[in-house]
Amino acid sequence: METPIFEKVVARQPILNRKQITIGYELLFRERPKDTTFVKGMNGTKATVNVINSLLSIGLVNITGYKKCFINFPRELLLEKYFQLLPKEILVIEILEDIFVDEKVIEVCQRAKKKGFVFALDDFFLRDEIKPLIEIADIIKIDLKTPPSKKVIRCLKEKKKVLLAEKVETLEEFNGYLQMGFDYFQGFFFSQPQVISVKDIPPYKINLLRLMKKLQKDTKMERIAEIISQDLSLSIKLLKYINSAFFALRFRVSSVHRAAAILGELELKKWLMLVLISEIGVDRPSELIVQSTLRAKFCEFIAQRLRGKTLGYEAFTVGMFSLINVILQRPMEEVLEEIGLADEIKKALIEKSGLLYEILEIVTSYERLDLNRLVRLLEKIKIPFIEIENLYIKALLWTNKLFNIPPV
Numbered sequence: 001m002e003t004p005i006f007e008k009v010v011a012r013q014p015i016l017n018r019k020q021i022t023i024g025y026e027l028l029f030r031e032r033p034k035d036t037t038f039v040k041g042m043n044g045t046k047a048t049v050n051v052i053n054s055l056l057s058i059g060l061v062n063i064t065g066y067k068k069c070f071i072n073f074p075r076e077l078l079l080e081k082y083f084q085l086l087p088k089e090i091l092v093i094e095i096l097e098d099i100f101v102d103e104k105v106i107e108v109c110q111r112a113k114k115k116g117f118v119f120a121l122d123d124f125f126l127r128d129e130i131k132p133l134i135e136i137a138d139i140i141k142i143d144l145k146t147p148p149s150k151k152v153i154r155c156l157k158e159k160k161k162v163l164l165a166e167k168v169e170t171l172e173e174f175n176g177y178l179q180m181g182f183d184y185f186q187g188f189f190f191s192q193p194q195v196i197s198v199k200d201i202p203p204y205k206i207n208l209l210r211l212m213k214k215l216q217k218d219t220k221m222e223r224i225a226e227i228i229s230q231d232l233s234l235s236i237k238l239l240k241y242i243n244s245a246f247f248a249l250r251f252r253v254s255s256v257h258r259a260a261a262i263l264g265e266l267e268l269k270k271w272l273m274l275v276l277i278s279e280i281g282v283d284r285p286s287e288l289i290v291q292s293t294l295r296a297k298f299c300e301f302i303a304q305r306l307r308g309k310t311l312g313y314e315a316f317t318v319g320m321f322s323l324i325n326v327i328l329q330r331p332m333e334e335v336l337e338e339i340g341l342a343d344e345i346k347k348a349l350i351e352k353s354g355l356l357y358e359i360l361e362i363v364t365s366y367e368r369l370d371l372n373r374l375v376r377l378l379e380k381i382k383i384p385f386i387e388i389e390n391l392y393i394k395a396l397l398w399t400n401k402l403f404n405i406p407p408v
Contacts, residue, residue, distance in 0.1 A: 011028050011366060011367050011368075011369055011392070012025040012026065012027055012028065012063070012064065012396070013025060013026045013028055013186060013187070013188075014186070014188075014190075014287050014291075015068070015070065015164065015184050015185070015186045016184065016185050016186075016190060016285065016287065017183065017184055017185075018178060018182075018183060018185075020190055020285040020287075021285070021286065022067060022285075022286065022287045022290070023067060023068055023184065024064065024067045024068025024069060024070060024092065025063075025064045025067060025068075025069060025070065026069075026070035026071075026094075026186060027063070027064075027069060027070070027071055028369060049077065049082070052071075052077075052082055052085055052086065055086060056085060056086075058393075058397070060086055060087060060090050060091070061090065061400075061404070062397055062400055062401070062404075063396065063397075063400065064090065064400070065400050065403065065404050066090070066404070067090070068090060068091075068092050068118075069086075069090050069091055069092065070092040070094050070120060071086075071091065071092070071093070071094060072094045072096055072122065073093050073094060073095065073096075074096060074099070075096075075099050075100055075105060078093075078095070078099075078105060078108055078109070079104055079105065079108055081108065081112075083112065083117060084112075088115065088116045088117045088118070091117065091118070092118045092119070092120050092138075092139065093112070093117055093118065093119050093120070094119075094120045094121075094122045094141070095109070095119060095120070095121055095122060095133060095137070096122050096123070097121070097122055097123035097124065097125060099130075101129045101130055101132065101133060105133075106132045106133070106136075109133065109136045110136060113136050118138050118139070119133075119136055119137045119138055119139070120137060120138065120139035120140070120141055120164065121133060121134065121137045121139070121140050121141060122141045123141060123142075123143045123166070124140045124141060124142050124143075124148065125146070125148060126148055126152050134156075134159070134161070135159075137161065138161070138162060139161070139162045139163075139164050139184070140156050140161045140162070140163055140164065141164045141166055141186070142163060142164065142165060142166065142182075143166045143167060144165050144166065144167065144168070144173070144177065145167060153180065153181070157181055162183045162184060163181065163182045163183050163184070164182070164183065164184040164185070164186060165177040165182045165184070165185050165186065165187075166186045166187070167186070167187055168185045168186060168187035168189045169187050169188060169189055169192070170189055170192055171189055171190075171192055171194055173187075173189060174189045174190075188367075188368070190285045190287055190288060190326075191287075191288060191291060191323055191326055192326065193325050193326045193329075194326075194329060201328065201330070205280050205328070208276050208279055208280050209280070209335075209338050209339060211227070211231075211276060212273070212276050212339050213338070213339050213340045214227060215227075215269060215272055215273065215276070216339060216340045216341060216342070217340070220265070221260055221261075221264070221265040221268055222257075222260075224260065224265070224268055224269060224272065225256055225257045225259075225260035225268070228256050228260070228272065229256040229257070234272070234275065235256050237275055238256055238259050238260075238271070239253060239254065239256065239259060241259075241271060242259040242262060242263065246401060246402060247262075249262075266309065266312075266313050269313070270296075270313070270316055270320075273316075273317065273320055274293060274296075274320065277289065277292060277320060277321075277324065277327065280324075280327060280328065281327040284326075284327050288323050288326060288327055289327075290399065290403060291323065291367075292319065292320050292321075292322065292323045292324075292327075293320065293399050293402065293403070294319075294367075294395055294396060294399040295319035295320070295322055295323075295360070295363050295364075295367075296315075296316045296317070296318075296319030296320040297316065297319070297394075297395040297398050297399055298319065298363045298366070298391060298392055298395035299315035299316060299318055299319035299356075299359050299360060299363055300312045300313070300315050300316040300319070300395075301391040301394060301395055302315065302359050302362060302363070302383070302388070302391060303315030303316075303356075303359055305383060305387065305391065306355075306359075306381065306383075311355075311356075314342065314344060314345060314356060315356055315359050315360075317341065317342075317345050318345055318348045318349060318356045318357075318359070318360050319360060319363060321335075321336070321339075321341065321345070321349060322349065322360060322364075324336075332349055332350055333350055336349060336350060344356055348360060358377060358380070358381065361373075361377055362374060362377045362378065362381075362388065365377060366388065366392055374388075
């Protein structure tokens with residue numbers, strides 16, 4: 001059996017700013033379940049060492065792109081300066097709330113701060129011994145299930161600290177904390193539906209939906225290539241894609257039909273689906289498109305593991321459309337009816353039943369770290385947990401490679 005690439009990282013959780021732009025990800029890791037028993041905690045030092053070793057072999061940029069990467073550093077690893085193995089331009093060192101603070105810890109953090117490392121205090125609560133670290137920290141992470149007083153929050157703002165709200169799961173929570181003056185927000189609030197059935201869809205989105213409907217009807221590659229070639233914007237995007245570092249071809253492609261032939265029918269349809277959804281969601285948080293794409297590829301890999309390429313394409317489509325109601329702010333039933341997706345895909349997304357829905361459930365359980373539920377789902381379809389870990393990392397690397405544009 002293949003050794004897992006990234007044994008202890010379970011998922012990454014997005015961190016967004018006040019404009020709902022993704023500024024980074026926290027890498028969340030747990031002990032892998034053994035058999036059907038899920039161990040909820042693990043030694044923090046051992047977990048972080050495993051993460052760092054894996055990051056060194058894969059590359060931090062390949063996991064989070066060029067965005068910030070938040071990683072927990074227990075006391076022992078702080079003192080051993082393991083953080084120096086990772087690029088300070090991307091890394092955010094999270095200091096755990098229960099750390100034993102003494103002169104050694106303070107000195108290491110002060111020296112690292114002078115070298116340009118960024119620090120965050122995790123699950124912050126005020127106590128005398130942590131006050132020196134407040135001065136060092138750039139970011140204060142606050143679990144709003146057990147928040148500090150308004151006086152403490154006001155004091156932190158006066159010290160020019162960046163306040164990060166953790167476990168933000170709804171748009172109502174986001175708006176509330178926005179009003180309180182928080183700067184960053186961690187959680188999946190941006191992917192919660194706020195559906196208004198009477199909301200008008202802009203004309204350009206209606207045109208994109210019509211094109212999406214054509215994509216479902218025209219299954220032949222030649223016809224899809226013809227549709228793309230009739231649209232200048234799509235043609236440019238396709239040629240840019242096929243000539244990008246993503247493929248690293250030794251020759252330049254200048255024909256839409258040639259690009260289509262290189263991709264093949266299924267890959268061409270998946271690419272067009274991604275482009276159209278991206279354009280439909282241009283005025284929504286970009287993380288929605290990233291999350292949809294990661295879900296799509298993860299679903300595809302799981303489906304291929306079960307039944308091969310045909311189910312893989314259907315599973316990719318389910319993942320890609322799993323947030324379309326959030327992107328368009330319309331009920332899922334209305335959107336899918338307009339697009340004309342296959343019955344099995346609609347069954348998964350609307351009725352929440354069938355194998356495709358079970359695959360999507362595995363993916364959503366994984367991204368939210370609901371490992372008890374995940375183990376039960378994996379037992380049902382008879383896939384070992386270790387394989388799902390590998391498929392997730394594979395999907396994550398593919399997605400990051402697709403979206404990975406270096407900063408200007």
